[in-house]
Amino acid sequence: MAAKKPQSLGQQILHEELSCSICLELFTRPKLLPCGHTFCQDCLQVYFAESQEVKCPNCQLQVSLPPGGVTGLPENHSAAKFCEKLSKTDANADKQAKPRNKCSQHPSEDYQLYCTQCDVPVCYVCLEETHDGHSMTSLKNATKERKPVVQTLLKEGKEILGTYHDALKDMREKEKRLIEQKKQTEKDIIEAYERTLKEFERTANRLRLRVQEKHDENTEARQRQMETVQREVDELAAACDQAEQEMAQGGVTFLVREDRLTEVIEKHRGAPLPPPLRTQVIAFHPKNFDNMPEPLGDIVVGATAAVSKDRDDHQGNQGQGQRVERLTFRGQGSDEGSETT
Template identity: 45%
Template sequence: MAAASSSLRAQIREELSCSICLELFTRPKVLPCQHTFCQDCLQDHAEVQVPFQCPICRRHVRLPRQGVADLPDNLMAASMCERLQNQATLSGETKEQPQSGNRCSFHPSEEVKLYCKQCNVPVCTECCEEGHDGHPTTGLKKAAQEKRSTVQALINEGRNILESYLNFLRSLREKEKTLNEQKQQRDNSIIQTYNQTVQTMVQALTQSKDLLLSESQQNHSENLDRIQTERDRVLADLNELSVACDRAEQELQQGWAEFLSQQTDFTEVVGKYRGKAALTPVQTQPAVFQPTDTPVPVLGHVIAQSLPSAPIPAAPAPIPAAPAPIPTAPAASFGAARGRGHHHGNQRQWEHQPQNVTFGKGGSGIEQFQDACGVTVSEEGEIFVADWGNKRIQVFTLQGTFILQFPTIVSSPLTQFLFGEQKMKPHDVTLDGEGNLWVVGKTHPGEFAVQYNKQGRVLGKFDLQKTRWFRGVAVDTRRNHILITQTTGDLCNPTHGEVLVFRPDGTLVRTVGQQQGMENPHYITVDGEGNILVSDWDNHCVFVYNEDGQFLFQFGGEGSGEGRLINPKGICTDRAGNIILADNGNRRVEMFDKTGGFLKHITTDMRAPQAVAMATKGQVVVTDVYNTVSIFHNY
C-alpha cells in the first residue's frame, strides 16, 4: 500500500507541476486559455516570445498593462501545492522522530495502553479512573487489530477515489488536446473555403466587369454612329448650299444678265434649305451604370451542436465512480455557402465538365505576348506568365481572365529614381514557400535573379554570370534554396550546362550536373521528395538528381516515338510524382512516371510548347512560343 500511496502522490504532483520548469507551481498564474504556469516562468517566456503565446496551445494572449504579474492567480492550484508541500514536510518529520511510546495528552507522565470501547478513544490508567470509570476497555494493540480492517477498507476507498479523480484529470487533458486539434482543423477549413470563395468571387466579378464594359462600349458606339450619320447628312446639305451661294456671288459680279438667267435656280436651292434651317438635335441614349446592392456572400456557419440532456446523478455510492466528463459540443459543423460538390440541378455546365482554355496572341497589350516563356501557378489558382519581349509578368485566372501585370524591373524605387528604371527580359518564373515570385532574366548589362511579391514589388535580387543562353528557375521550398540553370560557352566553343543552387541572399551552396555531360539545360523543377529534374535542350533528355545533387538517372533521347524527345523544355511534376514535359521539337506535352517511363500524351497539337506548370486541382498550364497560353482540364 505504501507503494500505491507514493504512486498517487507522484501523479498528483505531476498535475500540479508547471510544464515549463517541471516543478510545483510557484505563484501560479492562469492564462485565458485556462493553462497555468509559475509567474516567473511566464515572465521569462514573455521576454523571448513576442507576440506572447501560451506555451502549450500556442494561443495568442494579450498581456495586461502590468504584465504577467497582473494575470489572475490560480488560487486552487496554489492551495493544493501548499497542502502537498505541508504533507511532505509532516511525513518527513514523522519519519525522523524516534518512537518513544504513546503519551497521554491529559496525563503526560502516563503511557496510553488501553482503549475505551464505549468512548472509542485511547486512554491511560488515570483516564480510566477519572472519566471512564466502569467503561469497558481493552488493550491498545488488540483494539488496533480489531479496527485495522475497517481503517484499511477506508484507506482503500480513499485511494480508489483519488485514482478516479486522477483518471478524470487525465481525461480532461486528452479532451483539451482533442479540442485544440479540432479547432485547428476547423480554422484550416474556414481559411480554405475563404480562399476558394474569394477566388470564385473575383472570377465572377471580373466576368461581370468585362460584360458591363462590353455593354458600355456597345452603347457608346451606337451613340457615336447616330452622331456620325447626322454629321454626314448635314455636311452633304452644307456642301450643296455653299456651292450655290458661291456661284450666285460669282454670277452677280459678272453681270446682271448672267445673274438674272440663273436667279430661278438659286432661288430654288435657297428655298429647299430654308425649311431645313432649324436642325433637329441628335437623339442619343447614353447608358447609366447602377451598382447593385447585392450583399456579401456568407462563407458558412460555425455551429455548436446541442447535446442530449444529462440525467440527474443518483446519490453518491460509498466508492464513487470517476467524475463525469465535461460535455463538449462535437467538432463544429462547417459548410461553405458556395461549396463545390454539393450543388445539384441548375449547376453550370463548366462546373461539371470544365473545358480546356487557350488565350493570348502576339502584341504588347493585355493578354498579348512577345514570346511567352516561363509559367507558374499559385495555390490560389493565379497563373503568372513571363512575357519576355514585353519585359513584364502577366497574371491570369485558371479560366484565362486577366488579373494584372507588372514590369520586371530590377532595381529598387530609390535606385530607379537616381539612375532610371531598368527592366529585364524574364526567362522563367516560379514561386517560393512564402508565395513570393522568383524571376530570372537579363538586361543589356547583366543577368539577375529577382524576388517580387505578387503585386510586382522588388523584395530582393542577386547577380548571375552573364551568358547568352536561356535560364530556368525553381525553388526547393523545404530548404529555401533557389535553383537556376546555366549554360556557358558560345557558338565557337562547346557548351556545357549546370545547375546552381543559391540561398535567397545569393550565396552559392553547390553546383549540380557537371559530371553528366549536361550541355544546354533549359527548365528545372523540384518534386515533392526534393529531387531535381532538368530538361536538356541539346541532349534531348531529362536529368534527375536527389536533393543533395547526386545523380540518379536520365531518360529520353532524340526521337519522335513514345518516350523519345526533341529539344525538351518546360518540366513540372504532379502530386503523385508523375513528370509533365514540354516536348518542344515534337510539338507535344507528355506525361512520364517518376522513373521516366512514358505514360501518355497530354496534347499533340501545339505549335511549340515552351513552359509547363501544374495547378492545385490538376490542371496543366502550357505556354507556347507563338504567344498563347493553354489550360488543360481534361487529359
C-alpha cells in the same frame, strides 16, 4: 517553487493539479492566461521571451498579453491559496515523519496500552481517568490485530483516489478535445466565409465585365453617329468659308464657286438632324440580403453534455435532440436563430 514530492496518492494528485507544466513544481505567483491555463509568473516570462509567438504552452492557442506583459495577467488566487496550504501540509508531514507515541490527551505521557473496548491507545493517566475497568491489550498485539484492517481501508482509499485520478485525467482529455473542436469549428467558419467572399468577388467581376461590354457598345454607337454629323459639318463649313474668302478678296471668282455653294446649301437645306442616339441603359439592382435563400452555415450544438471524440461523432449525432443555431451571412452583420431537431 521547489517542494518535496509527496508519498500518498492523494497528495500526488493534488501536486499534479497545482503544478506548473513548465517547471513541474508547485505554482509560484500563478498567472492565469486568457485560455484558462495557469503557470508561474517567472516561467511565463522566460517562455514568452524565448518564443516567437505568444501561444499557451498547454493548448497552443494564440493569447494576447496585456500592456504590462506577463505581470499584467490576472493572478489565480485560488491556486495560490491551495499551493500555500499544500506546502504547509508537506512541511507538517515532514515534521511528523517520525513515529509519535505521545498521548494526544496527555502530551507528557507515552501510549502504554490499547483499550479494546474503545479501540484507542491510552496512557496510564488515561487508564485511570476514563478507561478504568476497560479491557486492555498490549500495543504490540493491538498493532498486529488492527494492521490488516487499516491496510484494507488503505487499499480501498487508494482505489477511490485512483478513480478520482482517472476522472481528472478524463476531464483534461475532454478539455483538450473541446479546444480542438472549437479551433476546427472556427477554421470551418472562416473557410466558408472565404468561399462566400470569393463567390461574391467572381459574381462582381462578371457583372462589371457585362457593364463594360454594354458601355463599349454605347460608345461605339455614339462615335459612329458623331463621325457622320462631323462630316456634314465639315462639308458645309468648307463651302461657306471658301465663298466668303473669295468675296472678301473683291474679285469675281466667287461666281465660279456659286454652283458648288448652291449644291451644298440645297443638300443641307431642310435636312433633318440626326435622331437621338438610342443607347442601352445600364443599371444595377442589388439583391435584398435579408432574403438570401442560403445562409453561410449552421452551428449545431448537441443537447447532451458529453463531448464527441471527433468530428464524425459530432456529425453522426445530429438530429438526436439538438439545438440548431443558424448564422446567416447578411449585408450588415449576421442573424442568429435556434431550432430544436
